[in-house]
Amino acid sequence: MSEARFQLHVITDGKRHANELYEIVDGAVRGGADVIQLRYKSAPALDLYTLAQAISPAIREAGAGLLINDRVDVALAVQAQGVHLAAKSLPIASARPLMQPNQLVGCSVHSVEEAVEAEAKGASYITYGHIFATNSKPGLPPRGVESLRQVVEAVHIPVLAIGGITKDNLEEVLSTGVAGIAVIGAVMADEEPERAARQLRQVMDASIH
Amino acid sequence: MSEARFQLHVITDGKRHANELYEIVDGAVRGGADVIQLRYKSAPALDLYTLAQAISPAIREAGAGLLINDRVDVALAVQAQGVHLAAKSLPIASARPLMQPNQLVGCSVHSVEEAVEAEAKGASYITYGHIFATNSKPGLPPRGVESLRQVVEAVHIPVLAIGGITKDNLEEVLSTGVAGIAVIGAVMADEEPERAARQLRQVMDASIH
Numbered sequence A, B: 001m002s003e004a005r006f007q008l009h010v011i012t013d014g015k016r017h018a019n020e021l022y023e024i025v026d027g028a029v030r031g032g033a034d035v036i037q038l039r040y041k042s043a044p045a046l047d048l049y050t051l052a053q054a055i056s057p058a059i060r061e062a063g064a065g066l067l068i069n070d071r072v073d074v075a076l077a078v079q080a081q082g083v084h085l086a087a088k089s090l091p092i093a094s095a096r097p098l099m100q101p102n103q104l105v106g107c108s109v110h111s112v113e114e115a116v117e118a119e120a121k122g123a124s125y126i127t128y129g130h131i132f133a134t135n136s137k138p139g140l141p142p143r144g145v146e147s148l149r150q151v152v153e154a155v156h157i158p159v160l161a162i163g164g165i166t167k168d169n170l171e172e173v174l175s176t177g178v179a180g181i182a183v184i185g186a187v188m189a190d191e192e193p194e195r196a197a198r199q200l201r202q203v204m205d206a207s208i209h
C-alpha cells in the first residue's frame, strides 16, 4: 500500500449472490476503493473461488486489488493481491511463507500488543478496530480514536482503521496517521455503493493529514 | 502410494477433541493405517492446523502419512503428505499447482466420468463410493462392487474404495483391483481403533489379490 494516498478497503458482507456482488464491487472500485476484501465466512472454498473470479475483472479494470479473507489457498489460486487473516485463520508466521513475497498478508488486531506481535510475525498491514460503535459488533464498546493513535505509533507497517467509520468522522480518523480505512456497511449496504465509496475517497483526498 | 501393499486410509469423523483424536489416530497407525485424512468440515483453519500438529508426531512415528481434507493452505502449512479435495473444495487443476510435486492431491469421485476427469486434471489418487450401505450416507443407494471395478479399469491412478467397508466384505472389494480402502466409522467409532485397523490390515496383507 502506498503511503502517498490514503487506502480505502471495502470488505464484502458475505450475503450476496455473484451478480449482485459484482455490481456492488464494480461500483466500489469505480468510486475509489483501492482494495476489495472478499470475506464470506464458512463458505466452501469453491464458492469463494468462484466469487473471486467473478469480481476480479472489475477490480483489475479499475486498477484496484483483491484480498481474500482467511483462505490462503484461494488467494493463491486466484492470484489475489493478498490474504487477510482473522482470529481463527492460520497463524501469520505459517501463512506468510505460503504466499509470494509480493503478496500481502494482513491481519486484524485489537490491541497495541497484538499489533506489535503481528508486525513481528511478518504482517504486511493490520486492521485495528472497531473504532466507533457499529452494527457489525453490537454490544462491544468501541476502541476509539486515541487507542488507534497508539497502535499507529507502535508499529511501522500500515494500519487501517475499521468499525463505524463514515464520511463524517473520517477526518478525525485520518488525523491519527493511519494508512487508511476499511469499511463494510458504509459501502456494501449503501443504495449507491459507487457514490458511497466516492464520498469517502473525496474526504481522504482532501484531508489535511 | 505403493502398488505393493494395499493402502488403508482412515478419515477422521470430526467430532473429537485433540486428546481423544490423538489416542484414536495413534491406535489407527499402530494398527496398520497408512494414511490419516484429517477431515473436520467447516472448522476454522486454526483449529484444523492445531489438530494436525497434535496428531502429526504419532503419524510420523508410525511411518504413516497425513492428508488434510479440503484446506490446501493447512496442508502446506503443516507439510502434510497431501490434500484431499471434496465436491466444494478448490478445483483439482487449481489446487495441484499450489502443492509441492511430491505431495498428493486426491479427490472424491462418484462415477467413471468423474474418475476420468479427476485423473486428467492431475489427481494423484481418487476415492470412489460409497460401495456399501453406510450410516455416513443414509438414504443414498450404494454403488456396489461392480461399479468400483469399472472405475478401477477406467483410470491409471490409485483408486480407494470407501463406504461401508468392513473386514467381512473387504476381500470382495480387493478383488476389483483397488489400491486400497478408506474408512471412517470402521476405525474411528470402534472401541478399539488399533484392533479395528489391525483386523483390516490383516485381511489386506493376507489377500490373494
Ligand code: NI
Pocket: B175, B209
Ligand atoms: Ni481375483
